[in-house]
Amino acid sequence: MADDTKKKLPRKALPPDAHIETLAVREGLPATPWGENSEALFLTSSFVHPDAATAAARFANEEEAFVYSRFTNPTTMMFERRLAALEGTEAAIATASGMSAILLMIMGLLKAGDHVICSRSVFGATIVLFEREFGKFGVQTTFVSQTDVAEWRAAVRPNTRLLFAETPSNPMTEVCDIAQLAEIAHAAGAFLAVDNCFCTPALQQPVKLGADLVIHSGTKYLDGQGRVLAGAICGSDKLINGTFMPVMRGAGMSLSPFNAWVVLKGLETLSIRMAAQSANALKLAQWLEQQPAVDQVYYPGLPSHPQHALAMKQQNNCGGAVVSFTVKADAGQGADAQRLRQAAFHVIDQTRLCSITANLGDTKTLITHPGSTSHGRLSEEQRLAAGITQGMVRVSVGLEHIDDLTADLARGLHTLND
Ligand SMILES: *Cc1c(COP(=O)(O)O)cnc(C)c1O
Numbered sequence: 001m002a003d004d005t006k007k008k009l010p011r012k013a014l015p016p017d018a019h020i021e022t023l024a025v026r027e028g029l030p031a032t033p034w035g036e037n038s039e040a041l042f043l044t045s046s047f048v049h050p051d052a053a054t055a056a057a058r059f060a061n062e063e064e065a066f067v068y069s070r071f072t073n074p075t076t077m078m079f080e081r082r083l084a085a086l087e088g089t090e091a092a093i094a095t096a097s098g099m100s101a102i103l104l105m106i107m108g109l110l111k112a113g114d115h116v117i118c119s120r121s122v123f124g125a126t127i128v129l130f131e132r133e134f135g136k137f138g139v140q141t142t143f144v145s146q147t148d149v150a151e152w153r154a155a156v157r158p159n160t161r162l163l164f165a166e167t168p169s170n171p172m173t174e175v176c177d178i179a180q181l182a183e184i185a186h187a188a189g190a191f192l193a194v195d196n197c198f199c200t201p202a203l204q205q206p207v208k209l210g211a212d213l214v215i216h217s218g219t220k221y222l223d224g225q226g227r228v229l230a231g232a233i234c235g236s237d238k239l240i241n242g243t244f245m246p247v248m249r250g251a252g253m254s255l256s257p258f259n260a261w262v263v264l265k266g267l268e269t270l271s272i273r274m275a276a277q278s279a280n281a282l283k284l285a286q287w288l289e290q291q292p293a294v295d296q297v298y299y300p301g302l303p304s305h306p307q308h309a310l311a312m313k314q315q316n317n318c319g320g321a322v323v324s325f326t327v328k329a330d331a332g333q334g335a336d337a338q339r340l341r342q343a344a345f346h347v348i349d350q351t352r353l354c355s356i357t358a359n360l361g362d363t364k365t366l367i368t369h370p371g372s373t374s375h376g377r378l379s380e381e382q383r384l385a386a387g388i389t390q391g392m393v394r395v396s397v398g399l400e401h402i403d404d405l406t407a408d409l410a411r412g413l414h415t416l417n418d
Contacts (some may be wrong), residue, residue, distance in 0.1 A: 007063040009077075020201065023085040025268045041261040042074045049332035069211040070248045074256040079264040083222070084234050086201040086267065087214050091240035093248060094232045094260055098197065098217025099125055100253035101231035105193060105213060106162075107251060108243045112138030114161040119171035119176060121146040121386060122195065124374055130164070146174040147307060152181060156188045166195035167204075168311065170360075171370040171394040172387050173298045175307035177277040178314060182210025197221070197361070198322060203276035203315045213239065218255075221321075223266040224273050228259040234378030273363065273399070277321035280405065281397040285323045287406050293343075295391065298324040321398075322360060324370075326391040327416060337380065340391030343416055344369050347393055350412030353404060360396035365405055368394050 009295020018026070028039055047066040049055035058065040066072045076094050084092035095101040106129075110116070118130055120143040130141040144151040146169050163185040167176045171185050178194055185192035193213040194206035200221045206214050216222060218230030232255075233244060248254065278301070285299035297304070300311035311319060327347055329339035348356060354367040357376045368374065371390045375383055383389070397405070 006061075007057075007065075009064045011081075020086055021271050023082065024270055027085040028264070029074055029081070030228065039075070039078050039261065039264060042257055044073075044257075045069050047072075053235050054077055059261075069257060070243060070252045073257045073260070075264065076255055076260040079218075079230075079255070079260040079267070080232065082215065082264060082267050083201075083218075083232055086270070087207060087234040088201070088205050089126060089197070089207050089214065089240075090237040092232050092234040093240050094218075094230065094255035095248075095253050096231065096255055097229040098123075098195075098215065098231040098252075099129065100127060100212070101215050101217070101233050101397045102129055102195075103252070104244055104247055104253055105215065105233055106134055106139065108239075108247045109191065110134070110139050110161055114139050115157050115159045115161060116141040116162045116164060117152055117155045117160060119146045119166060119169065120144060120166040121172060121174055122164065122166040123170060123197075124377070126166070126195070127166075146172075146176050149177060149180045149184070153184050156184065156190075160188050160190050162190055163192045163196070165192070166197070167314075168198050168300050168320060168322070170198070170374070171298070171320070171392060173300050173305070173320075173322060173324060175300055175305075175311045175314065178204075178206050178209040178211055182212075185212070186210070197316050198320055199318075200270060200274055202271045203278070203318045203320060207234070207359040209314065212236070218259075218263040218266075220359075221274060222270065222361075223263045224268065224270065224361060224363060226359060226362040226364070228262045230255055230259050230263045234267040245356050274321065276399055277363075277397050278318045280399070280402050281321045281323050281395075282319055283402045284395065284405055284409075285319070285395055285398045287402075288323065288325050288409070291410075291413050293328055293416045295328045297324040322394065322396050324392055324394045325387055327393065327413070329391065337390040340367075340389055341371065344371070344391050344393050346360055346416060347409065347412035350415065352411075353400060354395070360394075363399045365398035365400055365408075366396040368396075370394050 046068050054136050057063045080092040118141050140157045144155050165176050183193045191212040194211045195215040197217045197220050214234040216232045282301045288294050288297045327343040329343045354365045357366050358368045
């Protein structure tokens with residue numbers, strides 16, 4: 001059946017030029033006949049049809065309707081529509097986690113014999129997924145520099161189908177040039193997908209810079225309060241509903257309606273959380289730069305950051321809310337890995353407010369030692385190649401008062417070599 005004759009689900013009447021802040025609280029589905037103001041949570045696995053013929057039309061996809069929550073649920077659809085509106089894409093599809101969004105993307109786009117180019121600095125589980133799991137099915141991945149565009153260009157092969165980037169990177173906060181990577185991808189007839197977890201659409205809209213697909217871990221800033229796992233892919237209607245939806249129907253990496261509802265409500269405060277947490281992060285980064293016990297600060301909002309100008313252009317003049325820094329070990333005792341690790345552990349262990357956890361994107365400030373947690377399974381050589389020393393500490397800055405955060409870190413930094 002032609003798409004224009006297909007019976008569609010209703011849309012909310014919103015101004016065509018509504019801003020992101022408005023879309024974040026208003027986009028979704030129209031209210032039910034009960035007129036609820038806050039979006040309803042539909043905990044139901046299946047949906048009832050008025051008669052057998054309607055059921056048949058809905059199963060044949062001739063009528064857009066809710067059928068079964070593996071692939072259609074009103075709460076999940078509200079989250080998908082709202083996130084797509086924020087990213088400026090035609091559509092979005094929700095998944096159970098950020099990792100399952102990447103799994104769905106690869107199952108939908110690629111087949112054995114296809115080739116992927118991926119930044120070496122992406123999320124650790126993403127590297128494992130590409131290298132080990134997709135490798136088993138004959139999809140090969142070349143890992144390249146986060147920042148050297150020439151390496152991406154040189155890695156292109158005739159069978160390259162996808163470029164995959166994440167910016168800024170974790171924990172080094174290195175920024176890659178989305179517009180340039182989009183050019184390379186499109187010249188090669190490939191797609192560019194960007195993991196937008198660190199910036200969220202409040203700061204960066206990769207599709208506006210030329211990306212084809214945006215990957216999200218809703219677990220991080222979209223929920224923003226550390227409550228549920230969630231994920232999504234945003235992109236064109238053709239890719240989301242034509243390519244990925246059939247895979248979702250078969251493979252079922254579906255987001256639960258409850259988790260969709262939590263993240264949907266999280267989106268309402270996304271812009272103000274990102275602005276407030278980024279402002280806190282900038283102040284913290286500036287303060288850290290002044291501390292004698294701190295060796296280096298990694299934060300795209302600082303002029304000292306190697307990709308500061310690109311970050312400001314690409315991220316709406318904002319550095320985001322993740323700051324990393326390295327501590328100095330006592331020079332007299334040698335700055336070897338063990339001393340650096342002790343110094344970093346000391347700073348972390350002296351905090352009383354910060355939560356020691358490797359998660360990120362919470363209203364609470366989270367602190368972690370990448371060298372022994374998120375990047376602990378790498379060899380010391382791999383870690384050093386990525387710039388992650390044992391003296392590195394990563395802070396996902398929350399909404400606490402900045403003076404309380406600096407006091408929390410000062411306790412350890414000021415007693416480092418006592
Ligand atoms: C956490 C994270 C993921 C994975 O998301 P989950 O929801 O934990 O599966 C992917 N990419 C980035 C950048 C992340 O930080």
